Amino acid sequence: MRFRPGGPDLAAWAGIDPAQVAPYKLEDVRPIRKIWAKPLAADWKNAMDNYQESYHVPAGHPGLNDLVDAPDSDDLKISTTRSARWSVGHYQSLLPDFPHLPPELQRTWRLLSILPNMALDLYPDMMDFFQILPAGPGKCIIRSGAYALPDERREARAARWLNERINAQVQEEDNDLTLAVQRGLRSSSNSVGVLSTKEVWLKQFQDPIRAKVPVTRLEEPPDPGTMATLNAQLASL
Numbered sequence: 001m002r003f004r005p006g007g008p009d010l011a012a013w014a015g016i017d018p019a020q021v022a023p024y025k026l027e028d029v030r031p032i033r034k035i036w037a038k039p040l041a042a043d044w045k046n047a048m049d050n051y052q053e054s055y056h057v058p059a060g061h062p063g064l065n066d067l068v069d070a071p072d073s074d075d076l077k078i079s080t081t082r083s084a085r086w087s088v089g090h091y092q093s094l095l096p097d098f099p100h101l102p103p104e105l106q107r108t109w110r111l112l113s114i115l116p117n118m119a120l121d122l123y124p125d126m127m128d129f130f131q132i133l134p135a136g137p138g139k140c141i142i143r144s145g146a147y148a149l150p151d152e153r154r155e156a157r158a159a160r161w162l163n164e165r166i167n168a169q170v171q172e173e174d175n176d177l178t179l180a181v182q183r184g185l186r187s188s189s190n191s192v193g194v195l196s197t198k199e200v201w202l203k204q205f206q207d208p209i210r211a212k213v214p215v216t217r218l219e220e221p222p223d224p225g226t227m228a229t230l231n232a233q234l235a236s237l
């Protein structure tokens with residue numbers, strides 16, 4: 001699976017099971033818009049944390065919550081109950097079948113994390129990636145590209161347009177959540193996670209960071225200038 005000839009095999013590089021991506025024929029997709037990159041006033045890890053758990057979906061993403069049945073796995077099943085929300089309802093009713101996909105993926109959103117800072121979203125109608133790029137303390141850049149197999153059917157074009165509209169809204173909502181958490185990081189009541197046994201993916205993301213950067217296990221931030229020494233001390237324990 002490659003975006004252009006000669007590159008690395010993305011499934012192998014990203015640790016993704018090739019069987020999860022093979023049905024989507026990613027070697028044949030073409031860009032459907034320009035890649036965008038937008039700054040966000042949050043730590044990259046905080047922004048990525050947000051993507052690693054889905055129990056915020058009912059409260060944080062009302063449109064996405066209408067769209068899918070149970071947002072608690074890699075594969076989100078599109079609900080058969082038509083949403084009253086304009087974009088979501090039209091996407092549910094207009095989404096055509098796609099000949100390249102097996103029946104179980106015709107109405108599935110497959111969302112895959114590529115740790116530590118990337119995600120691949122595989123939809124029936126298109127796919128996108130996003131990256132969260134560190135840009136300094138309290139700053140990151142969110143970058144995303146979208147691609148699709150050539151398909152000029154009117155309903156396929158409509159589905160792609162609605163999909164992007166739904167996801168733009170989800171991105172806005174995630175940004176608000178991430179910025180709220182960012183403000184909370186400075187609060188005295190903030191504590192280190194993982195906070196719930198439901199945070200399986202969050203743990204998978206954070207455990208390697210805690211292992212490589214042990215100061216992240218501390219309740220209080222280290223004094224300025226002491227981080228390298230503390231990291232070395234904690235790593236040797």
Ligand SMILES: [Fe+2]
Pocket residue numbers: 050051056060061174
């Ligand atoms: Fe979210």
